[in-house]
Amino acid sequence: MVASSTSELRTLFSSLDKDGDGRISAAELQVCMRATLGEHVPAEEAEALVASVDADGDGLLCEAEFLKLALYCDAEEEEERTRGLREAFAMYEMEGEGCITPASLGRMLGRLGNERGVGECRAMICRFDLDGDGVLSFDEFKIMMSA
Missing domain, CATH: 1.10.238.10 (EF-hand)
Structure with a gap:
């Protein structure tokens, strides 16, 4: 509703x-x-x-x-939406650090058949990296997914 x-x-x-x-x-x-x-x-x-x-x-x-x-x-x-996003976040996070790094993003994109270099992944993350730490937290990931 x-x-x-x-x-x-x-x-x-x-x-x-x-x-x-x-x-x-x-x-x-x-x-x-x-x-x-x-x-x-x-x-x-x-x-x-x-x-x-x-x-x-x-x-x-x-x-x-x-x-x-x-x-x-x-x-x-x-x-329910947050639960689904947490599952997706966990797939990209992969390193157990609680964030998506350029390397983990690159590995996941590669598994999906969309090879990207670390530089490209860093640029992708930069667009939604609100605190400037070079990685995506779950909150930043949620914003990215709603964009």
């Missing part, structure tokens, strides 16, 4: 609340997830999501509960 702001989520909630009663059902949540994620979510899963944040137990989501669910889903998505 990725949205860039709380106001966008409130607008989305209002558009789903067809009868204007300030609540949306699991079925309406399914429509939302199909629209925002592009995938069908089974009714049982939508009901479980509603139940996970339904503070008053009415089986419906008020705006506050909807926002809580959206933030939870965004946090889970970010955690």
Whole structure:
């Protein structure tokens, strides 16, 4: 349920609340997830999501509960993305130093069939080396991967 702001989520909630009663059902949540994620979510899963944040137990989501669910889903998505990036980082890091060096980048690129010299690898790293230490930390790698 990725949205860039709380106001966008409130607008989305209002558009789903067809009868204007300030609540949306699991079925309406399914429509939302199909629209925002592009995938069908089974009714049982939508009901479980509603139940996970339904503070008053009415089986419906008020705006506050909807926002809580959206933030939870965004946090889970970010955690999954970070886990994938850590796996990719580990492939390039290879030396157990907690950073990607020009040599380790060159070795990995070579394994992928994209041979590069150390100088080229150093230049590639330099573009995202924010602290100027000549290597990429995980945080710098995350920035590079989102560029």
